[in-house]
Amino acid sequence: MKCLWTVGTLNLKFRGFSGYLPALSTRRTVESDARTLHRVKTLSSSAEFKSEEHSNVDDDMANPQKTVGQLGHHKSDETFREWEKYWRDVDAGTSVGIVNSIQGGSIDWSNSGNHENETNAGLEKRRYIMAMRHGERVDLTYGPWVPYCFDENGKYTRKDLNLPIKLADRVGGKDSYARDSPLTRVGRLQAYLVGEGLRLAGVQLKHVYSSCALRSVETAHALLEGLEGDPSVKIKIEPGIFEHKMWHMVNGALVPFMTPQELHKAGYNVDLDYKPYLQIDLTTPETINEFYKRNKKVMQSALKDTESEGGNIMFVGHAATLDQMVTALSRLGDNRTDHPPYEITTNLLRIPYCALAAMKDRPLEVVAPPCPPSMNSCSGRYDWNMLLDKVD
16 A cells, blocks of 8 residues: 655545555544644455544534534635735745735725725734634543543642643632633643744734633743733633633533732733723623623724724634634624624634634625644654664
């Protein structure tokens, strides 16, 4: 059997179908585009095999966190072609027009109302409103990690290089960490790279709102580190953009999230003076439409309340945050009451870690994000004990 592998998207081109894929054949980690779980895959001689892509969508949507890994990747070669000019501009040290390299020729501004005669400089002054998913999380990379990393006294020990070096004290200790996962080290790097990408594109942030989930706060923190922007820009902890509560309440009420004071003490760049638009009750259920409405309130309010001050906005949340931002802001100023109930679409299952969605204002419209996406994949875990077999 002969296989050609494309790392990152794992596009496979097979020549012959006898035998097995290598033992380090990978499958997608749940809720991530990274491939970190390993297995052997049998291929029949008739070249037919059941793809993971063929899943029951209704079952998937019942708990997308468990089934997101069953949907496919977008082809990386298409992504690379789309961003080719961007990278040429970066390599050439272009300081102006990097964003135009991906947007200037692809967006039709002819329907922009009073703005149709704006110059490129004027277009660049339209501010970004962006939504970003959190980075790779520990629990969905390692499974039930807490029993292996905490002792009976609640002391944390790092058992893998991709795990956090240390964890801060919090109410509930290890039990809270089991229900409110931190990022892996790769997850922090993913967020840092997005910040770096925005910086290279000349896009800074003025307002950063984060879900109260620890993974989102850590993502926002690493994003700002990569951005190397104004140090006065701090993370506004906004419980209203936490994801659907019912995805987390299968085992009872949600655990208390870390408070802004706890997060500040742990070293995160949070705004201790920020007053959230909404608080969420950790003990009560909610419908999908109620989930959307609280996100809508936060996003529409943030956009209006920052209009006079100006500056780009970033909402750091979850996979659904991208779709909800676009839906909520596209309905801003629309007072109709006949909008259909909000529904979670299968697109939710295709949102990789640290994915970006972007809109621009005046008029509000969806645009290409100002920096490229990222993909990552992992090889099999190295076990140093195999060297013992070489010892005479």
